[in-house]
Amino acid sequence: MKKQPDIHLNLNVRGLPLSATLAINEISNDLIKQGQPVTKLGLGQSPFPVPQVVEEELKVNAHQKDYLPVAGLRELRGAVADYHHRTHGISTAPENILIGPGSKELMFILQLVYYGDLVIPTPSWVSYAPQAHIIGRHIHWLETDASNQWKVTPECIEELCHKDENKPRLVILNYPANPHGYTYTEKELKALAKKFRKYKVLVLSDEIYSELDYDGNHVSIAQFYPEGTIISSGLSKWCGAGGWRLGTFAFPNNMKWLLNAMATVASETFTSTSAPIQYAAVRAFIGGLEIERYLANSRRILHAIAKAIVSRLQNAGFDLVMPDGAFYIFPDFAPFKKKLNQRGITSSSKLCEVILKETGVAMLPGESFGRPKDELTVRIAFVDFDGARALTAAEQIPLDQTLGEEFAKQYGGGCISGVEKIIDWLNETQAE
Missing domain, CATH: 3.90.1150.10 (Aspartate Aminotransferase, domain 1)
Incomplete structure (x- = not known):
């Protein structure tokens, strides 16, 4: 046998x-x-x-069947760049936007191509750490406290980084946050930005819930640390379209090398995000009344x-x-x-x-x-x-x-x- x-x-x-x-x-x-x-x-x-105007756009584009560019539909990348400028005052360009089948997939590829420790607060979303574990990255948990609404502080960043200033690190901030719903004030973000800049930390700002800030006053840390921040967003939470699987990354101008590396991996894995959904997403990010x-x-x-x-x-x-x-x-x-x-x-x-x-x-x-x-x-x-x-x-x-x-x-x-x-x-x- x-x-x-x-x-x-x-x-x-x-x-x-x-x-x-x-x-x-x-x-x-x-x-x-x-x-x-x-x-x-x-x-x-x-x-x-899903907002009716976005759903209608999906129906209109159901016939779209071609493979789209790996980084995403040009019109969509432009709409996302305009969205970040319009809503959060972040200056970026279509060339700095990467579209993927959900922000979760983009986060995984980012950890795959960027060689550095993953730094995440505890508590944090359930998939950050397992992704790092699958890839083989070292995970460092940042201790937070309920009395401070589980927020990362400049002091804990200083404590983490001062012993080895040159070590590459990827810090993930998520706000309003899963699992607790708390967010950061402008003052808190400015203080964190100073520490991140001091130690040249790469920040992934997971702002998937930004439009669900109850006051509608979300502030992005990219306003204060633009050169070191990638903004993650998508359609799943604020647009009610989790099953559509469309995520976005917005990079600063100086990180084209990282976007290009991620696009290379994307070309060998998911190829491109669903065409009809990308066309419909243009309408979502354009916004309107x-x-x-x-x-x-x-x-x-x-x-x-x-x-x-x-x-x-x-x-x-x-x-x-x-x-x-x-x-x-x-x-x-x-x-x-x-x-x-x-x-x-x-x-x-x-x-x-x-x-x-x-x-x-x-x-x-x-x-x-x-x-x-x-x-x-x-x-x-x-x-x-x-x-x-x-x-x-x-x-x-x-x-x-x-x-x-x-x-x-x-x-x-x-x-x-x-x-x-x-x-x-x-x-x-x-x-x-």
Whole structure:
């Protein structure tokens, strides 16, 4: 009998689980298929529909079938460059824009071509570290604190870099941030920019949630450190088009070499991003009255639901500050640790497992975002509501009016009821 060849798995991949956000979505969907009610607060998928003007553009361009340039459609690269200048005051050119099938893919290729340590705050999005692990990069976690809204400080950058000033490093900043929704002030960004410039750190500014800053006042660190910052964005969060898979990188003029290196890898991997979606994305980045109104109402809705959730958690005994944007809340169950430990709940993973089993509410453990296993933090993605219905209702209310508690209760869907289930479960646990 012919001997079968040995099949070996790359050691960097062996043992890595499915991405936590995608895994919880699949688990939730399987439970629903089995007839179990599930409140889906795990996967951070935008609840809002794609703006109608952008959807119509996709229909018009469904016939587009040619391979497009590796770096992206020229018109789209121009629209993205104009977008950054119009919205954030960042001067860039179409030649400095790279289009990819989702910003996640572009982040992976960046780590592949740039030889340097990956530096990320804890907590941070679930895929930054695994990508570095797959490629074989060294990962350095920046410790942050809930009392400072989990923000990176100039002091921790100084502590990291002063021992080896010339070491190449890639720092990822994400704001408003997944998993907690907090952002940076202009003053904080200026202070960080000084440290990054001092040590010539490469910064990937993941601004995928920038348009969902509740006040609409997002500031990019590229304004203060343009020569060392790459801005990451895309359609998934602010345009409700996660499944379309379109991401963008904006490079400074002095980093053409890095863009070109990434384009080379792209040419040998994904070739080019879907043509119809690139043509439709031009309309999204051009903006206009329809899209501005869509964004203004999206922000109002998310702000109202976040406020309703935070007030409930605060009243239940959580030490929690209102987020600044996006659709995430990152509470810590530490005030209830003693009773939870008595039930054998000593990790965030176990906490989420038990809550899903006993309440039907799906969340993600802080452990998935780089927090210690015994810390009882969880991420709530408050996206389980009918975004189209909420937008229609918000359209009837003048933009200068705040959407309040009643709106959140009426249109917040499973987000409000799911958090109330968690609080009820917690009260029962504490009473035992």
